[in-house]
Amino acid sequence: METYSSQNEYLNAVTSRAVLPAGFQAGVTSLSFFPAEIDRAKEYKMNMALILLERPSPSFHALFTNNLFCGAPVIIGRQRLKEKLCRGIIINNKISNVAAPTGEADQEKVLATLGDTLKENPRSFLPASTGIIGWSLPVTEMCEKIPLLVSNMQKESLLPVARAMMTTDAYPKVRSVRCGDGVIVAAAKGAGMIEPNLATMLVFILTDLTVRRKQLATCLSQAAENTLNRISVDSDQSTSDMAIMLSSNMKPAIDRHTLLGALTEVLGKLAEDIVRNGEGVSHVIKATVTSAPTLELAKRAGKALINSPLVKTALFGNDPNVGRLVSALGDCFGSIGFRLPRRRLTLRLGGIEIFSQDRFQLDGETEVQLQAYLKECAYSLAGHFPPHNRSVEISIDLGTGKEEATVLGADLSYDYVKENASYRS
Amino acid sequence: METYSSQNEYLNAVTSRAVLPAGFQAGVTSLSFFPAEIDRAKEYKMNMALILLERPSPSFHALFTNNLFCGAPVIIGRQRLKEKLCRGIIINNKISNVAAPTGEADQEKVLATLGDTLKENPRSFLPASTGIIGWSLPVTEMCEKIPLLVSNMQKESLLPVARAMMTTDAYPKVRSVRCGDGVIVAAAKGAGMIEPNLATMLVFILTDLTVRRKQLATCLSQAAENTLNRISVDSDQSTSDMAIMLSSNMKPAIDRHTLLGALTEVLGKLAEDIVRNGEGVSHVIKATVTSAPTLELAKRAGKALINSPLVKTALFGNDPNVGRLVSALGDCFGSIGFRLPRRRLTLRLGGIEIFSQDRFQLDGETEVQLQAYLKECAYSLAGHFPPHNRSVEISIDLGTGKEEATVLGADLSYDYVKENASYRS
Numbered sequence: 001m002e003t004y005s006s007q008n009e010y011l012n013a014v015t016s017r018a019v020l021p022a023g024f025q026a027g028v029t030s031l032s033f034f035p036a037e038i039d040r041a042k043e044y045k046m047n048m049a050l051i052l053l054e055r056p057s058p059s060f061h062a063l064f065t066n067n068l069f070c071g072a073p074v075i076i077g078r079q080r081l082k083e084k085l086c087r088g089i090i091i092n093n094k095i096s097n098v099a100a101p102t103g104e105a106d107q108e109k110v111l112a113t114l115g116d117t118l119k120e121n122p123r124s125f126l127p128a129s130t131g132i133i134g135w136s137l138p139v140t141e142m143c144e145k146i147p148l149l150v151s152n153m154q155k156e157s158l159l160p161v162a163r164a165m166m167t168t169d170a171y172p173k174v175r176s177v178r179c180g181d182g183v184i185v186a187a188a189k190g191a192g193m194i195e196p197n198l199a200t201m202l203v204f205i206l207t208d209l210t211v212r213r214k215q216l217a218t219c220l221s222q223a224a225e226n227t228l229n230r231i232s233v234d235s236d237q238s239t240s241d242m243a244i245m246l247s248s249n250m251k252p253a254i255d256r257h258t259l260l261g262a263l264t265e266v267l268g269k270l271a272e273d274i275v276r277n278g279e280g281v282s283h284v285i286k287a288t289v290t291s292a293p294t295l296e297l298a299k300r301a302g303k304a305l306i307n308s309p310l311v312k313t314a315l316f317g318n319d320p321n322v323g324r325l326v327s328a329l330g331d332c333f334g335s336i337g338f339r340l341p342r343r344r345l346t347l348r349l350g351g352i353e354i355f356s357q358d359r360f361q362l363d364g365e366t367e368v369q370l371q372a373y374l375k376e377c378a379y380s381l382a383g384h385f386p387p388h389n390r391s392v393e394i395s396i397d398l399g400t401g402k403e404e405a406t407v408l409g410a411d412l413s414y415d416y417v418k419e420n421a422s423y424r425s
Numbered sequence: 426m427e428t429y430s431s432q433n434e435y436l437n438a439v440t441s442r443a444v445l446p447a448g449f450q451a452g453v454t455s456l457s458f459f460p461a462e463i464d465r466a467k468e469y470k471m472n473m474a475l476i477l478l479e480r481p482s483p484s485f486h487a488l489f490t491n492n493l494f495c496g497a498p499v500i501i502g503r504q505r506l507k508e509k510l511c512r513g514i515i516i517n518n519k520i521s522n523v524a525a526p527t528g529e530a531d532q533e534k535v536l537a538t539l540g541d542t543l544k545e546n547p548r549s550f551l552p553a554s555t556g557i558i559g560w561s562l563p564v565t566e567m568c569e570k571i572p573l574l575v576s577n578m579q580k581e582s583l584l585p586v587a588r589a590m591m592t593t594d595a596y597p598k599v600r601s602v603r604c605g606d607g608v609i610v611a612a613a614k615g616a617g618m619i620e621p622n623l624a625t626m627l628v629f630i631l632t633d634l635t636v637r638r639k640q641l642a643t644c645l646s647q648a649a650e651n652t653l654n655r656i657s658v659d660s661d662q663s664t665s666d667m668a669i670m671l672s673s674n675m676k677p678a679i680d681r682h683t684l685l686g687a688l689t690e691v692l693g694k695l696a697e698d699i700v701r702n703g704e705g706v707s708h709v710i711k712a713t714v715t716s717a718p719t720l721e722l723a724k725r726a727g728k729a730l731i732n733s734p735l736v737k738t739a740l741f742g743n744d745p746n747v748g749r750l751v752s753a754l755g756d757c758f759g760s761i762g763f764r765l766p767r768r769r770l771t772l773r774l775g776g777i778e779i780f781s782q783d784r785f786q787l788d789g790e791t792e793v794q795l796q797a798y799l800k801e802c803a804y805s806l807a808g809h810f811p812p813h814n815r816s817v818e819i820s821i822d823l824g825t826g827k828e829e830a831t832v833l834g835a836d837l838s839y840d841y842v843k844e845n846a847s848y849r850s
Binding site: 037065066067068069070098099100101132133134237238239309313316321322323324326327329330331333334335338339340342355358359360362363364367412413414416417418 | 462490491492493494495523524525526557558559662663664734738741746747748749751752754755756758759760763764765767780783784785787788789792837838839841842843
């Protein structure tokens, strides 16, 4: 995994990646408010961010969480996909606007004010919110700040937006790739192991490459399926997850295959950034399932491993308790009725074979090697930023087909419990 | 929940519950061995226990884990269910005999030695093992101890067996109920929050009530479905879980309905004991789903709540982060495609309504009440043994049907991570 020798060097790299594509502007502002829900005497801060197309574009699409109790931005965003044109995205952190008493009306007020200020149809803006569930947006304070937000727009960098939408994120996350005469730039919010706000993942992907709406939608779905949908940190799907892609169509089109490849590269790296982000993550886990009968089963087996609390805690403790890997897979397969002949399974940890022929392939020396491997893969502050330069590689060969999938996860640490036991205090 | 003013008082109660039914004997022994797998210089201790019917009985049944990579005792146990008669159960802790090089042959050697010693068909014994996965049983040492084990049998109490099979259990767990002229006595091994060995749950149920094998099997399955299958501490299903029921048929039969009720009562209390057992459990969580369209959905919704790491960590922190409850349910329903009209859901925490009409019903005062409630429900050493006298009660009314289910779980604490990160060290 990519690392830098200091936080500054990382930020320099992110800065150089964050140059906006042609036809885009970005800006941020912040405000103070007193939440009605808990204690009006306590002041909270919120950031707002705006991504703007210089001209409305027909080339946009969004993917949303599957959570039934999704937030107002998701409900409104789904409606906006029926619109012909998109002008931009307005984002806030601190409050996710989920199941608040007048959630949708609140968000529409913010969008209406934005439309008024820019003399644009409010239905051409998509909303995105992340933060505490259940609280109401401070609508008055947000609307008051919109003129300032609009007057602060610049054409240079997406980095201020990547920073403004952070909640418990340890650092801003931006990736980009040049292709043809254009560029794809994407920023993500979402915090690996430390996911107090239900791992809310916001991803905004901007490009100037000309692409028809339908093709953009297909490429986004396919690329996300192989990247953003292959990470799982605590198995919870947020009420507010979304990924939005916009094109300004200002540069020549490239072929579909190249576009999909570039998008997959950008989202793949962002997905990795999200998992690596958490301070509580001691080990990043990469589980690769091969020779599976179906893709669905490959993903399911991989996720069963990276979501097992017993696997996660063992890896946190640098304990090669390989029995837990086999048991987590056996539990998954037994539960879904997949009768894999047990001899077909081959498991490797860090390239070392640990299970095959229905038996553990272990001895004292292997145990020592595995322990050393896990220690090497652990979080290290020695000259790395972000502080994970290696992942724990688990390979699961099912010996029964041709499908494969790789999923990314993280271990389960004291810091995870600490952060999540006291998120709102 | 039942509590006692001291550990001694608890043990007195367990002792009085553990009186063996007519026609049974029980005994224990222990041994030392040097595991081949890690370090032959380090000595380990193992307990062995034997439950014996004075005469072989046709009235027996067992339920086994669904885990594909189940242990040798499960594989052999399934075969034993085809036998006409059962004479008893031989149990060991420390090593679960899962995927060891000669696992089944090892276990059969122990059973053969037992058969020789008692002049009984070895196929009339069921094996049960719990402990580390992947290691081999110390067969020689175990066989050497069998004559001593057999000579140590007594007719008084199941308590020594309940103690001998403990691994990380904090205390022995025995429940009993009298019905008709007989009694049902059951012991369980399995350790709530602290489940280093994949929550392995061993349950042995002994009765002297006359019952035909088929009826015994049906009652056991039904009672377990509503009790042992309704607890989930870290969502992992062990390679070695089993529940075995034996009858000596020495007392008159009772009607089926009464038997099922008594069995459900005993197993329900044992299930609660298992969840309450862990030292790392700060809160026991009881989630009751009502007005569900199907029983399956009621169980699934309840388990989605008690298995969500974000719900579990919030409760550990006494944080009434009710957004996480709604989100966990929304994630579950969204994932399985259950389109509950959102207004139908009513959620209560400790009897206090927190969500209805698609909105959180919260204010500053409710927040204070909920915090106080969670603190009251937390682990307390003040005059209670076991140290959980209350559970966090969550009620989920789906407003769409007539089915209901209650599931029991536990919060996610530092001690869980600690215990599970260093289980084998």
